[in-house]
Amino acid sequence: MTPTDPASLPGKFAQFVMLEEAQAAVRSALPQPGSEWVAPAQAFGRRLAQPLRAGVAHPSATESALDGIAARAADTLGAAAQAPVTLRVVGESRAGQPFAGEVKAGECVRIYTGAPLPPGADAICPVEQLEFMAGEAEVRLLTPARVEDVRHLGDDFAPGDELLPAGVRLTPARVALAVAGGHAQLPVLRRPRVALLSTGDEVKAPGTPLEPGEVYDSNRYGLHGLLLECGAEVLDLGHAPDDVDELAARLDTVGGADLLLTSGGVSMGRYDFMRDLLLERGEVTFWKIRLRPGGPTLLGRWNGLSVLGLPGNPVSSLVVFELLVRPALTGQQLRGTRLRAGAPFASAGQKTAFWRGEVRGGEVVPYPKQSSGVLRSLSDARVLVRVDPGQAPVAGDEVEVLWLD
Ligand code: AMP
Ligand code: MG
Numbered sequence: 134m135t136p137t138d139p140a141s142l143p144g145k146f147a148q149f150v151m152l153e154e155a156q157a158a159v160r161s162a163l164p165q166p167g168s169e170w171v172a173p174a175q176a177f178g179r180r181l182a183q184p185l186r187a188g189v190a191h192p193s194a195t196e197s198a199l200d201g202i203a204a205r206a207a208d209t210l211g212a213a214a215q216a217p218v219t220l221r222v223v224g225e226s227r228a229g230q231p232f233a234g235e236v237k238a239g240e241c242v243r244i245y246t247g248a249p250l251p252p253g254a255d256a257i258c259p260v261e262q263l264e265f266m267a268g269e270a271e272v273r274l275l276t277p278a279r280v281e282d283v284r285h286l287g288d289d290f291a292p293g294d295e296l297l298p299a300g301v302r303l304t305p306a307r308v309a310l311a312v313a314g315g316h317a318q319l320p321v322l323r324r325p326r327v328a329l330l331s332t333g334d335e336v337k338a339p340g341t342p343l344e345p346g347e348v349y350d351s352n353r354y355g356l357h358g359l360l361l362e363c364g365a366e367v368l369d370l371g372h373a374p375d376d377v378d379e380l381a382a383r384l385d386t387v388g389g390a391d392l393l394l395t396s397g398g399v400s401m402g403r404y405d406f407m408r409d410l411l412l413e414r415g416e417v418t419f420w421k422i423r424l425r426p427g428g429p430t431l432l433g434r435w436n437g438l439s440v441l442g443l444p445g446n447p448v449s450s451l452v453v454f455e456l457l458v459r460p461a462l463t464g465q466q467l468r469g470t471r472l473r474a475g476a477p478f479a480s481a482g483q484k485t486a487f488w489r490g491e492v493r494g495g496e497v498v499p500y501p502k503q504s505s506g507v508l509r510s511l512s513d514a515r516v517l518v519r520v521d522p523g524q525a526p527v528a529g530d531e532v533e534v535l536w537l538d
Contacts, residue, residue: 146417146433152456152485155422158432159457162418162439163391166325170318173311176303178364179321180463185297188315190287194249197226198282199259202272204241206256209277217273219266226251241272250283257282290314300464325462327360328368328390329353330383332397332407333445334375351508352396352450356443359454360394363462377406381414384435393438394458397445400429407442411435423522425481426505427453446505452487452517455535467517467535472497474532478518479503480525489514490534497534511537 147154168182197203204220212218220241226232226248236242236253244250244257256278264273290296296314297307303319311319331353339349350372360367368390373383375398387393398407399420411417411433418432426449431442441458443450460466475496478488489500489510497518500510516534526532 147419149421149423150419152422152424155419155424155430155432156457156460158418159441160461162432162434162441163325163461166322168320169323171321173308173316173319176308176311176319176321177305179303179319179324180364181297181299181301181303181307182320182322184295184299185311185314185316185319187290187292187294187296190291191289191313192247192284192286194231195286196247196249196284197244197257198246198284199257200245201243201257201259201261201282202241202263202274202278203236203244203250203254203257204274204278205236205238205254206278206280208238209256209258209274212258212274212277217264217275218277219271219273222265222270222272224251241278243269255283256280302463324364324366325391326368326389327365327462328370328387328393329356329360330370330393330395331372331445332375332380332395333372334404336372336397336445338372351447352443352445355447355451356394356396356454359451359459360462363459365462375404375406377410380406380410384410384438384440387435387438390438392458393435393440394454395440395442396450397443399431399442400444405429407431411440411442415440422453423484424453424456425484425486427456428484430457444505447508448489448505448511451511452505455517456487467537469533469535471531472516472534474498474518474526474528474530477525477527478520478532480523481520483522485522486520487517487535488520490516490518492516497532 209218221239223240223242224232225243227245228247231249232242232251236251242251258274258278262275266273296310301307331350335347336350337343337347357367370383373380395407398405408431411431416434420431421428422430426446427444429444430453433440443453455467473496476498478499488503490497491500492515497516500514502510515538516536519533520526
């Protein structure tokens with residue numbers, strides 16, 4: 134008997150689990166991430182560990198939104214009726230150097246964007262509507278000064294306002310907001326540390342000659358990129374041959390990782406040694422998901438290290454990553470929508486299928502080759518189309534899709 138015969142399998146573990154059970158198991162196999170403080174330039178793409186409140190007001194004073202003059206709005210109303218108003222220019226307020234005095238009736242000061250509005254003034258007339266006279270001692274306004282062009286103290290946010298909730302991804306705009314709110318260090322979740330190992334005697338490093346029957350180690354690169362996209366720190370363990378002792382030795386070297394991702398060696402073949410290793414010498418949480426592609430996926434543990442064994446077929450490994458690993462690492466799936474099917478999608482019986490789909494004129498049609506060995510299908514396709522057990526959508530039906538780009 135081989136370990137692929139369930140009757141001979143040691144210990145207890147789940148087989149043929151539903152996708153949702155597999156997702157939950159992978160999520161709980163990952164430890165809760167701790168947090169750390171980083172400088173804003175190191176925070177892009179990280180997730181915020183706790184809510185962030187403003188420490189200062191923005192703007193920090195009532196100020197001008199434009200270059201022009203600051204005056205009393207009531208003095209300038211006449212300029213609306215094609216009758217320009219003339220004011221005395223009594224000084225200037227520039228960013229960082231406010232006007233020291235007060236603007237009185239009939240007076241104004243030159244002002245620039247971001248400069249504090251002097252006491253007495255309540256409105257701005259932009260430079261495009263001004264004509265300076267008498268060596269800039271006087272100015273004629275062609276339109277009234279507008280109160281709308283004043284930005285008030287704390288308009289954007291006031292001290293104590295919540296700027297960002299916990300858990301959000303720090304986009305450039307959010308990092309900028311945090312800095313504007315007075316934060317010089319940001320609390321972010323620690324990056325998950327994920328080790329990556331590809332297996333298979335036929336799997337060769339790029340840049341080396343390829344004999345018939347061999348394949349370049351594309352999975353390790355695809356998975357590496359996906360891990361980086363998910364904000365993980367990648368420990369690249371390289372490649373191991375199909376040898377159970379060699380695999381055991383490699384797994385023993387993995388220190389300090391939250392998860393080990395492996396590629397290959399978990400299917401039904403005699404030489405699928407990742408499977409044998411975990412079944413016979415490690416622990417297995419589940420082996421095989423009711424899923425296509427990616428059915429043979431295995432979740433287990435090796436001396437306390439969580440191991441997710443992905444099938445070697447290139448499409449399977451990358452699709453299973455999207456379905457199980459991305460949500461566990463980031464809390465988010467690929468962006469999903471519903472689209473109208475332009476052609477039938479096959480049922481996968483009791484399995485949940487994710488067919489590669491092309492989008493044409495707002496409709497989704499199956500990519501012509503759906504074999505899990507056709508790596509081009511993932512690169513060319515724009516969506517994964519979900520077909521639940523027992524379903525077989527036909528043209529005109531709405532289907533659930535996940536966007537790959
Ligand atoms: P396995 O899951 O080990 O049975 O492998 C299934 C298929 O995936 C075989 O055709 C392998 O050659 C291919 N394969 C395995 N590992 C990789 C890899 N790292 N990159 C690309 N293809 C692979
Ligand atoms: Mg193999």
